[in-house]
Amino acid sequence: MDEEWLSKDELAAWVRLAAVLEMLPGVLDAQLRRDAELTHFEYYVLAMLSEAPSRTLRMTALARETNATLPRLSHVVRRLEDRGLVERFPSPEDARATNARLTAAGWRKVRATAPGHVANVRKHVIDALTPEQVAQLGAITDAILQRVDPEGSMKATYERHDADPQGR
Amino acid sequence: MDEEWLSKDELAAWVRLAAVLEMLPGVLDAQLRRDAELTHFEYYVLAMLSEAPSRTLRMTALARETNATLPRLSHVVRRLEDRGLVERFPSPEDARATNARLTAAGWRKVRATAPGHVANVRKHVIDALTPEQVAQLGAITDAILQRVDPEGSMKATYERHDADPQGR
DNA sequence: CAGACAAGGTTGTCGCCTCAACCTCTTGTC
DNA sequence: GACAAGAGGTTGAGGCGACAACCTTGTCTG
Known part of the structure; x- marks a missing residue:
């Protein structure tokens, strides 16, 4: 049984x-939890904010960049806010929108955490x-x-670019 | 910021x-939940059982084949048992061990579900x-x-084989 | 053959995610 | 300019996975 309509390869x-x-x-998750009390997704949220202008992003934009749904992001950002790593405030341009901004503590957290995380990615993926x-x-x-x-509704990160010429 | 110690590629x-x-x-998960009320992991458990001799496997072996921890598997199998898709019974050879066996209903479920799942895998991965x-x-x-x-503690499925000769 | 330790599983708790419901603000339309 | 529809977010409930504690059976050692 199983996937018997797939070839061997x-x-x-x-x-x-x-x-x-x-x-x-x-x-x-294990490495980040152990070394920084963060999940991988939480780390990614902080990292995306850290790269944004003014370290600030609208919730919707942040959701796109982290490939997450809005409810999921909302919950996570609330927890990060409780821990003082992020702060939320209404957008000046659109009264419906919420902006998330990295705090100083959040910025320090990302800087302190990044090397270990990158090393872990290298160890388990890139260097293999x-x-x-x-x-x-x-x-x-x-x-x-x-x-x-x-539709690329989730992206901004994995930009459409030099795609496979054959277009498959 | 972010993973700045990785090259561009x-x-x-x-x-x-x-x-x-x-x-x-x-x-x-979405396709399987919609079409069969199963998570991908639940489907995988049923599929691995369906391929085993007598459609039976010890919990530990099943955990290896599904790349799962034993607690996780235990919970999932209990739920599948409640739904009548699987049954558990003590192993004759080792009184500590538990065997999980696919029921007739479980077998029908796998057979009915496989085509749609395979099509989904094709659509989103293989055919891309x-x-x-x-x-x-x-x-x-x-x-x-x-x-x-x-250590390959989780495997049996992705057999060690013609590995990269350079051994990287 | 007694006790220590390991192997095999199960259970409970807690945390995170999903999904649906809901609220507010904005935009388009007549 | 009032209302409908949509965009932007938040919240609550329910379900699944991680982790730790625990129980039972095997095995090994003296």
Whole structure:
């Protein structure tokens, strides 16, 4: 049984990808939880804010950049606000909108946490691959994302760019 | 900020992979929940059982094949048992061990669910890639898994095989 | 063959995510 | 310029996973 309408190669790739999907998040979360009391998603939220102008972003924009739904982000930002890492305030331009801004403590947190996290990503992903494989992985994930999220409603991060010329 | 100690290519690949990690599980779960009232993980449990001799597997073995922790599996199997898709019984050989066996209803469920699930995997992953990319993805995920789970304590599924000759 | 330790599982608690409901503000339309 | 529809967010309830505590059975050692 199982995925019997996949060829041998397809099945092998899919089974492994499913395993990565299952295990990698745990590895990422574990290191960040241990070293910084953050989940990977929380870290990503802080990191995206840290790169934004004035370290500030509207909730909707932040949701796009972190590939999250708005409810999920709202909950997470509330917790981060409780911990003093982020602050929220109404947008001056649109009374409906909320802006999230990194606090000084949040900024320090990101700076202190980034090296360990990057090292962890290197250890478990990048350094496991050849440079060619890194490039291949970029193209492959790009292609998958276009299927998963065709309108690019979640993105801004994985910019549409030098796509596969064959357009598959 | 963010992952500034990654090169441009490395960062691009990582950001996209992180996005896939965030979004693909939701896509898989959504289809299965809608069409079969199953999560992807529940489906995988049923699928692994369906391929086993006598459609039976010890909990520990099942945990390995599904890349899950034992507590997680235990909870999931209890729920599946409540729904009549699986049954548990003590192992004859080892009084500590528990066997999980697919029921007739569980078997029907897998058979009925597989085609839609496979189509979904095709749609969002396999068909987005060229055959070469499928092969590359297999090699890449294999390399990552060896870092994430060096002892292969979780596996049996992504068999160690024709690994990259360079051994990176 | 007694006790210590390991293997195999289960259970409870807590935290996070999903989904649906809801509220406020904005925009378009007649 | 009033109302309908939509955009932007928040909140609450329910469900699943992580982690730690615990129980039982095997195994190993003296």
